[in-house]
Amino acid sequence: MSGAASMAGHARGRWRPSRNICIGAASVGTVLLLWQTMSSLGVVPTVLLPGPVTLARQAVVLAGQGGAVPFQLEHDITLTMVRLLGGFACAVALAVPLGVISAMWPPAGKLLQPVFAVLMAVPAIAIVPILMLITGIGNATDVTVVIFTAFVPIAVYVHEGVKLVDRRYYWTARSFGSRPVDVFRHILLPGIAVPLIAGLRMGMGYAWRSLIATESLTALSGGLGYSIFQAAQFFDTRTIYLYMVVIALLGFGIEALFRHAERRTAIRWGVIASGGSQ
Numbered sequence: 001m002s003g004a005a006s007m008a009g010h011a012r013g014r015w016r017p018s019r020n021i022c023i024g025a026a027s028v029g030t031v032l033l034l035w036q037t038m039s040s041l042g043v044v045p046t047v048l049l050p051g052p053v054t055l056a057r058q059a060v061v062l063a064g065q066g067g068a069v070p071f072q073l074e075h076d077i078t079l080t081m082v083r084l085l086g087g088f089a090c091a092v093a094l095a096v097p098l099g100v101i102s103a104m105w106p107p108a109g110k111l112l113q114p115v116f117a118v119l120m121a122v123p124a125i126a127i128v129p130i131l132m133l134i135t136g137i138g139n140a141t142d143v144t145v146v147i148f149t150a151f152v153p154i155a156v157y158v159h160e161g162v163k164l165v166d167r168r169y170y171w172t173a174r175s176f177g178s179r180p181v182d183v184f185r186h187i188l189l190p191g192i193a194v195p196l197i198a199g200l201r202m203g204m205g206y207a208w209r210s211l212i213a214t215e216s217l218t219a220l221s222g223g224l225g226y227s228i229f230q231a232a233q234f235f236d237t238r239t240i241y242l243y244m245v246v247i248a249l250l251g252f253g254i255e256a257l258f259r260h261a262e263r264r265t266a267i268r269w270g271v272i273a274s275g276g277s278q
Contacts, residue, residue: 050238055245058238072227077246079223083139084211087146088204095151095203096196099158100188109159116152116159124149124210128217141218142211149210150203157199161192193265201258208251 032052038044039051046054062073069075102112124145131141165188173183215225224243231239 047235047237050241054238055242058242062239062242069222072222073246076222076224076227076243077250079221080211080215080225081250083142083215083223084146084207087143087211088150088207090143091147091150091203091207092154092200094147095154095199096158099155099199100162100192102155103159103162112155113159116156119148119152120156124206125213128214132218137218138220142214142223145210145214146207150207153202153206154196154199157195157202158192161195162188164195165191193268194262197258197262197265201255201262204254204258205251208254212247 035049036051036053039046039049039054050058059073063071065071098112102109102116127148128141128145131144135141135144169187170183173187178186212225212228215223216229220226224247228240228243231237231243
C-alpha cells in the first residue's frame with residue numbers, strides 16, 4: 001500500500017507541472033488570440049496596437065538583413081545580455097564577501113547595514129545622471145547601474161543567510177581543526193545556499209529592469225532599451241511592441257532559471273522534499 005501511495009504521489013508531482021504548463025500556455029494563447037482579433041477588426045488602430053502576426057513579421061525583418069542594421073535584433077539582445085551578465089558578475093563578486101563579512105564580524109555589520117539600507121532605498125534611475133557625469137554615456141554607465149541594483153539584494157540575503165547558521169557548528173568544526181575552506185563548504189555554504197539563490201534572483205530582476213530603462217538614456221551602440229527609445233522617435237510601434245515582447249520573454253526565461261535553481265538548491269540542502277512538501 002505504501003508503495004502504491006508513493007507511486008501515486010510521484011505521478012501527481014509529475015502531473016502538476018504539466019498541468020500548470022498547459023494552463024499557462026492556454027492563457028497566453030487566449031491573450032494572443034484576443035490581441036490579434038482586436039487588431040484585425042480595427043477595435044484599436046493598428047498603428048497603436050499592431051497584432052502578433054505583424055510583430056512576427058517585424059521580428060523576421062529585424063532578425064535578418066531587412067532592418068536599418070543587419071541582424072539588429074540579435075545585435076541588441078547580445079549587447080544587453082553582455083552588459084547584464086558582466087555587471088551581475090561584478091555585483092556577485094562584491095556582494096557575497098561583504099555579506100559574509102558583515103554577518104561574521106559585528107563591527108563590519110554595524111558599518112555596512114546602514115549603507116545597505118540607504119542604497120536599497122535609492123532608485124537606480126536616480127543615479128544615472130551622476131553616473132553620466134562621472135563615466136560618460138555608454139557601456140560603463142549601463143554596467144554600473146546593473147552592479148548598483150544587483151549588489152544590495154545579494155549582500156542582504158547573504159548576510160541574513162549567514163546569521164541563520166548556528167555558530168556552534170562553526171566553532172565546533174574549527175575546534176576540531178577543520179580548515180576554513182572546509183568550514184565554508186560543509187557548514188556555511190549549505191546555510192546560505194537558499195538565501196543566496198533568492199538574493200541572486202531578486203538582484204537579477206532589479207538589474208534587468210534597471211538596465212532596460214538605463215539603456216534608453218545612455219546606450220550609444222544598441223541594446224534593447226536603446227532600440228525602443230530610437231523606435232519611439234519615429235513612432236515605430238511595431239518595433240516598440242516587438243522589443244517589449246522580447247524583453248518580457250527574456251525576463252521570464254531568466255526568472256524561470258533562477259526559480260528552478262532556487263528549488264533545486266532547496267531540495268539539495270533538505271529545505272523541502274523532492275516531491276515539493278515543506
